[in-house]
Amino acid sequence: MEDYTLPFWVYLLVVTVLVGGALKKVLASHLLAPPLLLGASVLGGAPLLLMVLLVLLVLMVLLYCRSHPLADLPSHGKAVLITGCDSGFGQATARRLDSLGFQVFATVLDLNSSGAKDLQRSCSSLLTLLRVDITQQSHVQQALTKVQSLLGPRGLWALVNNAGVCVNFGDAELSLMSNFRGCMEVNFFGTLSVTKSFLPLLRLSRGRIVNISSPAGDQPFPCLAAYGASKAALNLLTSTLRHELEPWGVQVCTVLPSSFRTGQSSNSEYWEQQHQRLLQDLPPALLQDYGEDYVTETKDLFKSHASRADPDLRPVIETIVRALLAPRPRPRYFAGPGIGLMYFISSYLPDNLSSRFLQKVFVKKTLLPRALRKESGIHLRINNNNNNNEEEKKGEEEKLK
Incomplete structure (x- = not known):
């Protein structure tokens, strides 16, 4: 599958949730036309059914557009x-x-x-x-x-x-x-x-x-x-x-x-x-x-x-x-x-x-600026993942004094 497949399905899920939530709020409001309110009361579970149908319709339209893209324009002469x-x-x-x-x-x-x-x-x-x-x-x-x-x-x-x-x-x-x-x-x-x-x-x-x-x-x-x-x-x-x-x-x-x-x-x-x-x-x-x-x-x-x-x-x-x-x-x-x-x-x-995500995928700084190291009183690597031996640590601390 192409690289954007996963994000597409994630976006699709988000759209479905948002549309469903919005429809639920609309159906629960008092601003609907009397015929719709009457139909909902008669059918009982109609509001939920309408919400499900609308979500399915959104899914069908998106999937159809994705599987039936329009033909590309011709390139010759451009x-x-x-x-x-x-x-x-x-x-x-x-x-x-x-x-x-x-x-x-x-x-x-x-x-x-x-x-x-x-x-x-x-x-x-x-x-x-x-x-x-x-x-x-x-x-x-x-x-x-x-x-x-x-x-x-x-x-x-x-x-x-x-x-x-x-x-x-x-x-x-x-x-x-x-x-x-x-x-x-x-x-x-x-x-x-x-x-x-x-x-x-x-x-x-x-x-x-x-x-x-x-x-x-x-x-x-x-x-x-x-x-x-x-x-x-x-x-x-x-x-x-x-x-x-x-x-x-x-x-x-x-x-x-x-x-x-x-x-x-x-x-x-x-x-x-x-x-x-x-x-x-x-x-x-x-x-x-x-x-x-x-x-x-x-x-x-x-x-x-x-x-x-x-x-x-x-x-x-x-x-x-x-x-x-x-x-x-x-x-x-x-x-x-x-x-x-x-x-x-x-x-x-x-x-x-x-x-945090950006810091993980891009430059992962480990050193603090020197002035901040002085303030803290220790030689600091941000992740404290320093494998230096004790003599090296002492030497670094002496340099900072």
């Missing part, structure tokens, strides 16, 4: 612009859409990069590479002019906003302001710039927008404040555009991937460079309060998490294809294992349980 195709989701999506017969416009930062050359070699003549830094309005405008000249009177069927960066790891207090600005500049303002520029072409074709976001924009993942804040802004923008563009016939979707190995995530040198830059730029007093070992542990946890990420990008790519070709696309798509379950937990369980 033009799609995809940002951030140097590597990762963007590059794989460009290759996949090209194989389906789309006319693909793929933006890259460097036309001479290995990723750009790989796309040129492996794709058809329908694919066009465009050099675009989405944070530069002049680049975006040049791309728009190029796309318009190639499409002629035709509109652009879809825009896939994939380009994004995650330039930080660590507590919000430790994250540099340049990291917050860098994430917002690419993930939010860059995406907004591309979207606004190409909307006239999308409105012309009554097409759609697919934004690749992240669960970090909805969930408080530890040590991802800068990235999560930029994706939260993107998620709200996407929801707003969905309502505003509905009269134009332009449909807007969000794709929320789970953990996949893309970009610099598997590059060990990248993590080390980010770590060294952070240590150099932090104010000495702040570094003293947190401790270099605390910062180093965070870096090691991120590297470990990235090394376990799924290298198979197909779940995300096929989700993007569904969002592009579905006659009635969903507002949100979960791509990859565990995402539906995570959103269910965050939506229906208490906040403290949801937070």
Whole structure:
């Protein structure tokens, strides 16, 4: 079964309970029409029977829709612009859409990069590479002019906003302001710039927008404040555009991937460079309060998490294809294992349980900041699962004095 099967049945159960409970309250109220009250009194068990029948009807409709999906729209003749195709989701999506017969416009930062050359070699003549830094309005405008000249009177069927960066790891207090600005500049303002520029072409074709976001924009993942804040802004923008563009016939979707190995995530040198830059730029007093070992542990946890990420990008790519070709696309798509379950937990369980769940599935900090260790008077690992011998413990305590 597919990864989202379990969450689907969980959601189905929740819907059934809510509908049943609501109907029970309605039937128990004094606002019903006299004929219904009369019928209920005559039939005795009618209210319960009506509730059961309504629940069964809901189940039948949902199961029918699930087992009889509408046929996908044809892909041939449709033009799609995809940002951030140097590597990762963007590059794989460009290759996949090209194989389906789309006319693909793929933006890259460097036309001479290995990723750009790989796309040129492996794709058809329908694919066009465009050099675009989405944070530069002049680049975006040049791309728009190029796309318009190639499409002629035709509109652009879809825009896939994939380009994004995650330039930080660590507590919000430790994250540099340049990291917050860098994430917002690419993930939010860059995406907004591309979207606004190409909307006239999308409105012309009554097409759609697919934004690749992240669960970090909805969930408080530890040590991802800068990235999560930029994706939260993107998620709200996407929801707003969905309502505003509905009269134009332009449909807007969000794709929320789970953990996949893309970009610099598997590059060990990248993590080390980010770590060294952070240590150099932090104010000495702040570094003293947190401790270099605390910062180093965070870096090691991120590297470990990235090394376990799924290298198979197909779940995300096929989700993007569904969002592009579905006659009635969903507002949100979960791509990859565990995402539906995570959103269910965050939506229906208490906040403290949801937070614990996030800490279990993401970076599992064991060290407390150094200042807190001093206050407690002991060398503290949060889980107290330290196997150091007594001599090592004494040595650490001496260092803290």
